[in-house]
Amino acid sequence: MRSIKQYACLGGFCLGMFFLLCSTTGMAQSASLKSSIEKGKTVYVQRCMVCHQQDGGGVPHLNPPLDGASAVKGKDKSKLISILLKGMSDRVEIDGEYYSNNMASHADLSDQQIADVLNYIRNNWSNKVPTPVTPAEVKSVRAKTK
Amino acid sequence: MLRFSVLLLAGCLLASQSQANDTLQHRKSAAIMPDADNAGLKLPTGFSALKVAENVGRARHLVVNSQGDVYVKLSGKVGDKGILVMRDLNNDGRTEEITGFGNYGGTGIAIHNGYLYASSDEEVFRYKLNAKGAVETPYQPEKIITGLINRRQHESKSITLDKNGNIYVNIGAYSNSCQVKDRQPGSLGMNPCPILDSAGGIWQFKSDVLNQTYGNGVRFATGLRNVVGLDWNNQTNSLYVTQHGRDQLNSLFPQFYDTTTNANLPAETMYEMKQGDNAGWPYVYYDPFQNKKMLAPEYGGDGKTEGSAAYKNPAMAFPAHMAPNALLFYTGSMFPEKYKNGAFIAFHGSWNRAPLPQEGYYVAFVPFENGKPTGKWEIFANGFAGVDVITSTRAAQHRPCGLAQGPDGSLYVSDDNKGTIYRILFNGN
Numbered sequence: 001m002r003s004i005k006q007y008a009c010l011g012g013f014c015l016g017m018f019f020l021l022c023s024t025t026g027m028a029q030s031a032s033l034k035s036s037i038e039k040g041k042t043v044y045v046q047r048c049m050v051c052h053q054q055d056g057g058g059v060p061h062l063n064p065p066l067d068g069a070s071a072v073k074g075k076d077k078s079k080l081i082s083i084l085l086k087g088m089s090d091r092v093e094i095d096g097e098y099y100s101n102n103m104a105s106h107a108d109l110s111d112q113q114i115a116d117v118l119n120y121i122r123n124n125w126s127n128k129v130p131t132p133v134t135p136a137e138v139k140s141v142r143a144k145t146k
Numbered sequence: 147m148l149r150f151s152v153l154l155l156a157g158c159l160l161a162s163q164s165q166a167n168d169t170l171q172h173r174k175s176a177a178i179m180p181d182a183d184n185a186g187l188k189l190p191t192g193f194s195a196l197k198v199a200e201n202v203g204r205a206r207h208l209v210v211n212s213q214g215d216v217y218v219k220l221s222g223k224v225g226d227k228g229i230l231v232m233r234d235l236n237n238d239g240r241t242e243e244i245t246g247f248g249n250y251g252g253t254g255i256a257i258h259n260g261y262l263y264a265s266s267d268e269e270v271f272r273y274k275l276n277a278k279g280a281v282e283t284p285y286q287p288e289k290i291i292t293g294l295i296n297r298r299q300h301e302s303k304s305i306t307l308d309k310n311g312n313i314y315v316n317i318g319a320y321s322n323s324c325q326v327k328d329r330q331p332g333s334l335g336m337n338p339c340p341i342l343d344s345a346g347g348i349w350q351f352k353s354d355v356l357n358q359t360y361g362n363g364v365r366f367a368t369g370l371r372n373v374v375g376l377d378w379n380n381q382t383n384s385l386y387v388t389q390h391g392r393d394q395l396n397s398l399f400p401q402f403y404d405t406t407t408n409a410n411l412p413a414e415t416m417y418e419m420k421q422g423d424n425a426g427w428p429y430v431y432y433d434p435f436q437n438k439k440m441l442a443p444e445y446g447g448d449g450k451t452e453g454s455a456a457y458k459n460p461a462m463a464f465p466a467h468m469a470p471n472a473l474l475f476y477t478g479s480m481f482p483e484k485y486k487n488g489a490f491i492a493f494h495g496s497w498n499r500a501p502l503p504q505e506g507y508y509v510a511f512v513p514f515e516n517g518k519p520t521g522k523w524e525i526f527a528n529g530f531a532g533v534d535v536i537t538s539t540r541a542a543q544h545r546p547c548g549l550a551q552g553p554d555g556s557l558y559v560s561d562d563n564k565g566t567i568y569r570i571l572f573n574g575n
Contacts, residue, residue, distance in 0.1 A: 047331070049500050050397045050408075057540035059497040060563060061204075061221075065540070087330075091298055100298040102322075104330035 040120025067125035081141040111135035178239030192574020198567040199241040205560035206253040207548035211279035219255040247284030253302035265303040267296040293359040300372035313353040318372035319346035324428035335444030367419035371427040375473035382517040388470035399443040409499040415460035426457030434463040467496035468506030478555025492546035504536040
């Protein structure tokens, strides 16, 4: 007959394994987000920095800031993906301001590159959005974009 | 001191006291005390500066009437006012009363032959001035030009007037380099560029005819991407303009340009434009290191191939991307002789040089002799940005945008970021 102690031990072991498993998947995820952010920086420097600036501050009345922007920090990842695929010259109000430059389509970037640059702008400067954008999400939005 | 107030009392006070003539204006300015820190500006020896007003709105171009009242064109309205009238009631050189009118945003403003002219991003209006240089019927302007293209990019309509009853209006190109897809990496240029039919140049209209549009005007000069600063030079009796050169050589054509070449190319340029002249946008850009007009990469260029020599050469070239937003030929007598008939240029400051530090954010001076620029340009007034190194445009506190000459010969500078109006005086020997 096993003692209570043994059961407790087994339970403890299972629980421990469970936590370990959780934390390794957690770690694996954040490690992949981390590397995506890092790769995203290269894309940002080549493609976006000229307009949105090094500090994500944009250019007053011309190019909107990405640092602190509610759309960039927001839940609607499809909208962000679609801005990169289609470009933007809607002249809509962005956080209370209008901007007069044209952003071209960046659809020639790969699904991975688009996910990377979005993860970079969502997790740089004052922005911290742990939910990653994945290449699969980009692929599915791309399929729906004409 | 900067409240909006339609002070009847103040108006009366002003009317009774202001029979000012040139000498009186001179005596007045002799009594003006500059700010202890020269408004934060760095100036040549003998010059000083003060802030006439602060936080007035997005002050684009400005003009000063014979009484020293300052008219400022705002790009975004403050309340329902797109033109501010700033008055100095106690002769301290600063503004005590601000009123306004003109229910539209815009950039251009000028005074000529008894009228105040002002532009929205599509139209030009004028207002009759009374003997005291004031607008008497601010709500009944005459619309002289209408229907000009505004596609939000390079939308401001800057204006200047000549001695023969003509007004010149810049219509900026709604594109960076006339690509099939604007600003898309690798997209080629449309050939011929269809934008040039209705934009990308300077149009000439009559200064006193109502409701003119493209059909009534003349495309006076073309091949100019975006001109925000322009002025009629009364000495040469010709039009001078400052062009904003193209952006993004390296992000659009990384196979030919790197970040450093993009930061330094192309030059910002000043041209003397005669009727029919073509400065070559979008087909060529000016390289100030080789002193050549280079074929744009959208039209087959690779950074090494020269473009057609037929296009106009600039009268002066400046570092890339600094955004010359105002041009003013100085005709006053307050500043030393060297400045007479020379050109002041307000550089709004760059954003296209990233990751290299941004440049500009100052007022430059180009000396002229016998109607030609002599030697080198120089920085005249600096320190508007309030920081030494600008890595991102938003770090700059003030951005020079407009220039005007007061009746006493002092130089006014507007800032469209924080809305500061500066006044620069000479009181050295």
